[in-house]
Amino acid sequence: MINVENVYKRFDEVEALKGVTLKIQRGSIFGIAGRNGAGKTTLLKILTGVYKQDSGTVSIESKSVFENPQVKSKIFFVPDNPYFFGSFSIYDMANFYKGIYNSWDSRHFENLLKIFNLPLRKRISKFSKGMQKQCAILFALSSRPELLVLDEPFDGLDPVIRQSVKKLLIEDVADRSTTVIISSHNLRELEDFCDTIAILHEGKVLLCSNIEELKLDTCKIQAVFKKNFLPESLSRFKVISYSKKSNIEVIIIKGNREEILDTLKEFEPMVLDILPLSLEEIFIYEMGGLKDELVQILD
Numbered sequence: 001m002i003n004v005e006n007v008y009k010r011f012d013e014v015e016a017l018k019g020v021t022l023k024i025q026r027g028s029i030f031g032i033a034g035r036n037g038a039g040k041t042t043l044l045k046i047l048t049g050v051y052k053q054d055s056g057t058v059s060i061e062s063k064s065v066f067e068n069p070q071v072k073s074k075i076f077f078v079p080d081n082p083y084f085f086g087s088f089s090i091y092d093m094a095n096f097y098k099g100i101y102n103s104w105d106s107r108h109f110e111n112l113l114k115i116f117n118l119p120l121r122k123r124i125s126k127f128s129k130g131m132q133k134q135c136a137i138l139f140a141l142s143s144r145p146e147l148l149v150l151d152e153p154f155d156g157l158d159p160v161i162r163q164s165v166k167k168l169l170i171e172d173v174a175d176r177s178t179t180v181i182i183s184s185h186n187l188r189e190l191e192d193f194c195d196t197i198a199i200l201h202e203g204k205v206l207l208c209s210n211i212e213e214l215k216l217d218t219c220k221i222q223a224v225f226k227k228n229f230l231p232e233s234l235s236r237f238k239v240i241s242y243s244k245k246s247n248i249e250v251i252i253i254k255g256n257r258e259e260i261l262d263t264l265k266e267f268e269p270m271v272l273d274i275l276p277l278s279l280e281e282i283f284i285y286e287m288g289g290l291k292d293e294l295v296q297i298l299d
């Protein structure tokens, strides 16, 4: 379990993180979405011990990360702009990582090299941006870390490679219970393969939810009642939105579906439709007043 508790980080006048609290379960694919400058990279760098937070705590399996080589040896961080030594080829970098990570898996490396179809002996500095990103992911997966942290990994990758990388990450989590933390400025990029998503905005966590639970838990109800409907009858549930158009009541609500329906039955529904909501709709409703900010990370 990764525990982030009330973390603050400032760079001169910029408060990059303002009290971030998160819990990340082992074996989870955890997405961090947010607009440019939201604080994603800063948070990832604190999580991987590159930066030290000004206040608050960060621990992995109850151990702090910063200046803790034992914990850091189980983490692989793929930054937004991966760095490779000037004249190094994939072969040279693989040898470098082999020396750092005891968990390095040469067989997996050989297999991945075929999947990515990258030249082993050519200088990485001569590769395209997308190929360099693939190299970083290749080294990350071959190192078999317990925690894999990727900053905007899909930027610059073509759609075919993107899908391959997502599949490889899912396989890794399924086979080894790896924890994957991944950032993106695009929520849609994350929603199809993360189990949990946090939305970061101006250094704060706006929302953090397990996607399945959120989908099961939230629904849209359209109903016409014989009796006069009283919205306050639903006060023990979380009513996200309520409106009435002519005689149709439209309710977006979170809570136990059976109990909600039992409550609504008291008003003798003549029409009662339960409609599923897309993740996008759920986020938009959940974030209420911050709808515009959300729409920008959906673009």
Ligand SMILES: Nc1ncnc2c1ncn2[C@@H]1O[C@H](COP(=O)(O)OP(=O)(O)OP(=O)(O)O)[C@@H](O)[C@H]1O
Binding pocket: 011, 012, 014, 015, 016, 034, 035, 036, 037, 038, 039, 040, 041, 042, 043, 185
């Ligand atoms: N090393 C630094 N020195 C000064 N300011 C910084 C530094 N790193 C980040 N910041 C500032 O902190 C804020 C958060 O930056 P951060 O890179 O964490 O955002 P981000 O969500 O990763 O953005 P992007 O999607 O554009 O990569 C920004 O205002 C940025 O200018």
